[in-house]
Amino acid sequence: MQKDIRRLSFILLFAPFALWILLLIILPHMGMVILSLREKVAPRVYEFSFANYIDFMQEPIYWNTLLRTGSMSLLVTALALLIGFPIAYYIAKIAGKRSKGALFLLCLIPLWVSDLIRAFGWILLLRETGVVSSTLQWSGLASEPVEFLYNDATVVMGLVYTVILFMIVPLVSTMDGMDDAMIEAGYNLGGNGPTVLRRIIIPYAMPGIVSGCIVVFMLTAGSYLTPILLGGKNSSWFTEQIYEQFISRYNWESGAAFGFLLLFFTSFVVWLGLKLSGQTLSSTVAKS
Amino acid sequence: MAQRRNPAFLFGYRLYVAAFFLFLAAPLVAAGTFAFNDSLFPALPWQGFTLDWFFNDTEPKLGMFHDRRLLRGLYYSFVIATMVSLLSVFVGTCNAFLFVRVQFPYKNFFYILMVLPLVIPGVILGISILVLASTVANGVEETFNYEIEFLRPGISLVVLGQFSFITTITSLVITARLRKFDETMEEAAFNLGASRARVLRTVTLPFLWPAMFAAGIVAFLVSFENFNTTLFLVGSEAPLTITMFDRMVKVGSTPVLNAVSFFLMVGSAALALLSILVQRDKTAT
Numbered sequence: 128m129q130k131d132i133r134r135l136s137f138i139l140l141f142a143p144f145a146l147w148i149l150l151l152i153i154l155p156h157m158g159m160v161i162l163s164l165r166e167k168v169a170p171r172v173y174e175f176s177f178a179n180y181i182d183f184m185q186e187p188i189y190w191n192t193l194l195r196t197g198s199m200s201l202l203v204t205a206l207a208l209l210i211g212f213p214i215a216y217y218i219a220k221i222a223g224k225r226s227k228g229a230l231f232l233l234c235l236i237p238l239w240v241s242d243l244i245r246a247f248g249w250i251l252l253l254r255e256t257g258v259v260s261s262t263l264q265w266s267g268l269a270s271e272p273v274e275f276l277y278n279d280a281t282v283v284m285g286l287v288y289t290v291i292l293f294m295i296v297p298l299v300s301t302m303d304g305m306d307d308a309m310i311e312a313g314y315n316l317g318g319n320g321p322t323v324l325r326r327i328i329i330p331y332a333m334p335g336i337v338s339g340c341i342v343v344f345m346l347t348a349g350s351y352l353t354p355i356l357l358g359g360k361n362s363s364w365f366t367e368q369i370y371e372q373f374i375s376r377y378n379w380e381s382g383a384a385f386g387f388l389l390l391f392f393t394s395f396v397v398w399l400g401l402k403l404s405g406q407t408l409s410s411t412v413a414k415s
Numbered sequence: 416m417a418q419r420r421n422p423a424f425l426f427g428y429r430l431y432v433a434a435f436f437l438f439l440a441a442p443l444v445a446a447g448t449f450a451f452n453d454s455l456f457p458a459l460p461w462q463g464f465t466l467d468w469f470f471n472d473t474e475p476k477l478g479m480f481h482d483r484r485l486l487r488g489l490y491y492s493f494v495i496a497t498m499v500s501l502l503s504v505f506v507g508t509c510n511a512f513l514f515v516r517v518q519f520p521y522k523n524f525f526y527i528l529m530v531l532p533l534v535i536p537g538v539i540l541g542i543s544i545l546v547l548a549s550t551v552a553n554g555v556e557e558t559f560n561y562e563i564e565f566l567r568p569g570i571s572l573v574v575l576g577q578f579s580f581i582t583t584i585t586s587l588v589i590t591a592r593l594r595k596f597d598e599t600m601e602e603a604a605f606n607l608g609a610s611r612a613r614v615l616r617t618v619t620l621p622f623l624w625p626a627m628f629a630a631g632i633v634a635f636l637v638s639f640e641n642f643n644t645t646l647f648l649v650g651s652e653a654p655l656t657i658t659m660f661d662r663m664v665k666v667g668s669t670p671v672l673n674a675v676s677f678f679l680m681v682g683s684a685a686l687a688l689l690s691i692l693v694q695r696d697k698t699a700t
Contacts, residue, residue: 137517155540158543234439241639248441248443249445345536
């Protein structure tokens, strides 16, 4: 009797989980991979082949875009870590009790504002007739309108802006748990600032760093809005290629292949990062 | 580190933090402020304060509350976000009980599966669900000559797409709360003769309720602002973000988009604050 109840409640709890993961994650991804392995040989006739992947390899624009997306995403991740780490440390360890909560809240609010609005804000600031350009002209630093949009530097800046909070928030929550006495001990044992940072603070913050980097990298590589809006129609971002194959060309087979390649590529980078840092997915992102 | 820093270093550090928050605020302030500029373009010079971009009912300065398309987008976003939060809180709560209370084989593996949707790029979630839904719908149409409406791009597909990864977020929030639950409280209730359902209703769920509510708000906000997944699943009933994006790219921006941005910012801030308050109150008692 008792055993039956337990079994029943397990089934009832497991069913929603299984349906969700199976129907919305596993089957769709398998479907995508299968679709990517089909080649249209005649109208409504398909054959199993690697043609879509071969096309990808033979067209330098495609794989250049993927490599470009990947390397720029890594750059954005590194910048977000470099810029965000001191901020997170300040919030977690230096700020007083009251200002700590306020600063953390200030960090959370932009998180709830859509990417679209944030990118829109940057457009208003940076375009030729935008606020920065007008201010520069008004102050006499520039004699004519300056266009800041549609270059790589702006895209990187915009992406760092969009994702940096996903770096800061896990870092703050990890470093919050660190005992100040550990830092104190480091100094008492004769360490200076950089040594304490390198041997105590960074190792302690490692799960936060890795989890922040994974989320930031995935968000950047998979982002669509910021590169398009700040980089213009020719920003050469990989998600844009996927969109074009799917919506503009209606070539779903090759779009599915592109999607799988992006997934494979980003998962590979994340896997590599986890191996190199000696962390696991369940010890970082999944930690709750 | 703080204890040993010299004042000049600390001053520089503070300056850096201040500059960072300025950077954080700049585009939001820009997006919000021009909503009140009495001009046809969201740009300087400042032409004076106006509320026309919210309430005016005639072209060319059609305010957001009279702009049919924007209002329709807002309505669809609202419907989608409500359905996504209800669904994802329900499944998230089941997941929390499953992973905190029940022992079963390969639990760790399933836990990683549960977290996985969070690290799959949204675009890929979108296209994979689109592909599967279309395949199924086409298959059914060819064999049975019956059109399954809800598997075609539209609100239902957008809900499914957003639900697929937002459930991970709600699950993590609710799981964290359930882990803190003191199980002796349930045992005490059992000892006092309560039934299983009654314990769940009077002891466990009241404890979990703030987390469920907060998770629901988070789900609502994430759904409302989602773009990447929605982009591929959207049919003719476009939610607000898509409507705004279309207008930004095709028509060019007028301050009415600033008005919508301002409206959304205030709305998200209020909801986020509400979720923080709900969680804080209950943990104190």
